[in-house]
Amino acid sequence: MMNYGSPAPDPPAVHATGLTVVRGPRTVLRALDFTVPRGRITGLLGPSGCGKSTLMRAIVGTQAKVTGTLDVLGRPAGHPTLRNRVGYVTQAPSVYDDLTVRQNLDYFAAILDPGRAAAERRHENVTRAIADVDLTSHADALAGNLSGGQRNRVSLAVALLGAPELLVLDEPTVGLDPVLRRDLWALFHAIAADRGATLLVSSHVMDEAERCHRLMLMREGEILAEDTPDALRTRTGTDTVEAAFLHLVDEAAAAGRDKERIR
Numbered sequence: 001m002m003n004y005g006s007p008a009p010d011p012p013a014v015h016a017t018g019l020t021v022v023r024g025p026r027t028v029l030r031a032l033d034f035t036v037p038r039g040r041i042t043g044l045l046g047p048s049g050c051g052k053s054t055l056m057r058a059i060v061g062t063q064a065k066v067t068g069t070l071d072v073l074g075r076p077a078g079h080p081t082l083r084n085r086v087g088y089v090t091q092a093p094s095v096y097d098d099l100t101v102r103q104n105l106d107y108f109a110a111i112l113d114p115g116r117a118a119a120e121r122r123h124e125n126v127t128r129a130i131a132d133v134d135l136t137s138h139a140d141a142l143a144g145n146l147s148g149g150q151r152n153r154v155s156l157a158v159a160l161l162g163a164p165e166l167l168v169l170d171e172p173t174v175g176l177d178p179v180l181r182r183d184l185w186a187l188f189h190a191i192a193a194d195r196g197a198t199l200l201v202s203s204h205v206m207d208e209a210e211r212c213h214r215l216m217l218m219r220e221g222e223i224l225a226e227d228t229p230d231a232l233r234t235r236t237g238t239d240t241v242e243a244a245f246l247h248l249v250d251e252a253a254a255a256g257r258d259k260e261r262i263r
Helices: 052-060 101-112 116-132 148-160 178-195 206-211 229-236 241-262
Strands: 014-023 026-036 041-045 066-072 086-089 166-170 198-203 214-219 222-227
Touching (some): 014 052, 026 052, 026 222, 041 052, 041 178, 041 206, 052 086, 101 116, 101 148, 148 166, 178 198, 178 206, 198 206, 229 241
Parallel strands (some): 041 198, 041 214, 086 166, 166 198
Antiparallel strands (some): 014 026, 214 222
16 A cells, blocks of 8 residues: 655745845845744844845845745745735835825735625725724824824735735834834734744844744844744853844854954
8 A cells, every 4th residue: 555644844934045145246145044934933133234124025036136045935035926925014114195094905905816806805804904903993094194103004914915924024113112012013923823824023123032933143144043032042141132142243253253363
C-alpha cells in the first residue's frame, strides 16, 4: 500500500536569502537571510534610516533593484496572486481627504472585489473594517477633517478589507496617544489569534518590541538578531529588549573593529 504521508506544511509567511537592495551608491539592505513565521506578530525594530521601510517595500513588491531570493506566502514577492493576500500600511496615510471614511473604504473595496454581485460582501467588509479600527462614529466624516491618528486608522482599515493573510505595517502607531497605541496592539493580537493572520510591524520604539511574538533587530541595513523577546534578553543577559539591542550593537561594533585589525 502506498503511503502518501502527511501533507506538506505551509511555507513561512516570508522567507529571504541574500536579500540585497542597492540605491545609487548605497547598499540599503545587505544580503539578509530571515524567516517570518505564519500566524504570529513579528516586530521589525531599529533606528530610523536602518532599512526597515525598504525591507517592507521589498516584501510587498514595490521596491526596485532587489536581488537575492524573497518569497511571500510561497510566491515570489510582488506576484499578482498576492494582491489580495497581503495588506500594506505605509507611514503616510493613503486616503483621499475629500472622501468620507466609508467612501474611502467603499472605493478600495470595489477595487479589491469588483462587480455588482459582490456589493453586499463589500458592504459587510467595509463595516467590519471600520469597526475593527474603532471609527464607526466617524464613518461619515471627511478624511481630511480627521486627526493624524484617525487617518492612520483609516489606512489600516483599508489594509484589513480583504482579510489578508499577511499584514505589513510600517510604523502604524507613530503619533498615536498611549490609549490608541494600546488599543491598536490589542487589535493586532486579535487579528493574529482569531484570524490566523501574520503581522510584520516596524517601529523604532523599543517598548513596542515587548508586544511582539518574535523580533528582527536591524541596524545599518543588516539584521543583528531574530528571535523571541525572552530569548534575546536571555542571550544578552539584559532585562529589556532595548538593552538587548544596545548590547548587540556594541557586539557588532567590536566585531567590526576586530576585522579591521586583522586586515
